[in-house]
Amino acid sequence: MTTTTTPTSRPRPLRVAASIVGGLGALVSGLVGAGLLTSGQGGAVTGLISAAVALLAAFGFVITTEPRVTPLADPVDQAGRPLRPAEATPPAEAADPPASPAEGSTTP
Incomplete structure (x- = not known):
């Protein structure tokens, strides 16, 4: 049985x-249509709304994504341990001797 969310x-x-941005745009258009704002004023208000939305979107994107990005200068995990590339050999395994070749194999 699966539960679905509404x-x-x-x-x-x-x-x-x-919805908020669309409502503000419709309000400005309505004020221009009613003659309470000139078309120049309506365009200026619409431009201010667009600029505010773009500014908030840019800052919102930075604020929400910045904590999730690992810095390249000093990459560490949440415990403060330095990160290393996946192909790097862990220090404990680096001391192990290399595996001997299988019996019967020939090397050139």
């Missing part, structure tokens, strides 16, 4: 943000 049971931040 669309309202989880947050939808992108949908909310798009």
Whole structure:
């Protein structure tokens, strides 16, 4: 038996943000259509809304992704241990002697 979630049971931040921006754009268009704002003023307000959305999106992207990125200058895990490439041999295995060739094999 599987349980399904309804669309309202989880947050939808992108949908909310798009609704707010769309509502502000419709409000400005309505004010221009009603004659309360000139078309130049409406364009300026719409431009300010677009600039604010772009600025918030850029900062939001940086704030949410920056903690998840490993810095290249000093890569460490959450415990503070230095990270090393996957092909690097761990120190304990580096002291082991190389495996001997299988019997019957010929080497050139």
